[in-house]
Amino acid sequence: MESGLVAKAVGCSASYARRFSYDDERGGFEKEWSKSNQSEKVSPGARTKIINRDGGSCLRCGLEDEAELEVHHILPVSHGGTNDDSNLATLCSHCHEAAHGGSKTSGKTVYAQGDFREWTQETDRGSGERCQSLSSKQMKISDY
Structure with missing residues (x-):
């Protein structure tokens, strides 16, 4: 899904929405690059x-x-x-x-x-x- 559409739907910034993804097995999850990037x-x-x-x-x-x-x-x-x-x-x-x-x-x-x-x-x-x-x-x- 386009992060801009997700951001608009949930009321957050597109850059924040890009940190997350969704798949049928795992559901919603934070992407690995985002986890490491945020800790820095x-x-x-x-x-x-x-x-x-x-x-x-x-x-x-x-x-x-x-x-x-x-x-x-x-x-x-x-x-x-x-x-x-x-x-x-x-x-x-x-x-x-x-x-x-x-x-x-x-x-x-x-x-x-x-x-x-x-x-x-x-x-x-x-x-x-x-x-x-x-x-x-x-x-x-x-x-x-």
């Missing part, structure tokens, strides 16, 4: 909390542009990471992509488990104009 999402309230905790700036480059800030799972969910505050950190979109070797959805990181802090303090940034120079706000990462 951070709620808007948690995002705000983490960004505020981290001083409103990227922990790697110090960028303070709210529109560019994202919440990063230090240990990816696909490797057992959780949405606990201690596993979340603020990165700008550029540094977030760099943390994942170019693909935020890869489930992999360029740093070894436990080496997130060291990675944020590397001096060879190569990040160009999008990121500011390192700031003292980065020291908040010492809580990890």
